[in-house]
Amino acid sequence: MRAAIVLPNWIGDVAMATPALRALRNHWPDGHLVGVMKPYVRHVLSGTHWLDEAVFYDRKSKNPNERFWGVVRALRARNIETIVLCTNSLRAGAMAWLSGARNRIGYARYGRGPLLTVALDSPRERGKLQPVSAVDYYLQLTEAVGCGPSPRRLQLGTLPAEEARAESVLQELGLGTNVVGLNTGGAYGPAKTWPPEFAAELARRILREEGSEVLVLCGPQEAETAAEIERKANNPGVRSLAKHATSIGELKAVIRRLRLLVSTDSGPRHLAAGLG
Secondary structure (H helix, E strand, O other): OEEEEEOOOOHHHHHHOHHHHHHHHHHOOOOEEEEEEOOOHHHHOOOOOOOOEEEEOOOOOOOHHHOHHHHHHHHHHOOOOEEEEOOOOHHHHHHHHHOOOOEEEEEOOOOOHHHOOEEEOOOEEOOEEOOOOHHHHHHHHHHHHOOOOOOOOOOOOOOHHHHHHHHHHHHHOOOOOOEEEEEOOOOOHHHHOOOHHHHHHHHHHHHHHHOOEEEEOOOHHHHHHHHHHHHHHOOOOEEEOOOOOOOHHHHHHHHHOOOEEEEOOOHHHHHHHHOO
């Protein structure tokens, strides 16, 4: 079996798709599985072994091989037999249809039902979409493929180089083994962001009441806020990643070392779940 799975675009959603990836690999242990993904998604999945190959897709990429028609050509060249769509866009449906795959499994949304061979209905009640965990949403696709009931546990890994970098960063920050992480931001801006003064107060309480050091996590866009939290906490036991840029893979390795993560509903929350 030569199969492709079009992965979600967001870090947290990719982590929540790992039970589906594991189910597909168990279903086709000797198959060739191709992941179609945003370039940065490969770092979320580093250290896992469900996919045999990655095809990068970014419709705004300067590389024509990573845009729509480049990906269609790549899939056709690989003689994909089955394609599973975690994303819901009409564009993804068209990509599946043009790939030449005879089995095309996805949710029948945004008018793309006729492009699919197996078109699942999204959970609805009285015509309205119902909220459902992304884990279950993706696992329902694997059941449509023929996979049996599968564990819902998120599962991520890391690479040795990522682990080494994480160890180095924590040593540079002077942090030990009893560390609580704070993740206070989110990709949607203010709607998911905690006020720095609140986060600083929580960090001080963790130090005082739990006896744990605190590490404020951040991506490049949250570095300034993380540094502000560190300043407001005004305690050597509260440090941040503001001056220590980490890749997604390195951030996973940092999170793996935390005793506890306090987080908004954003990517690192799901990375932490996937790392136990």
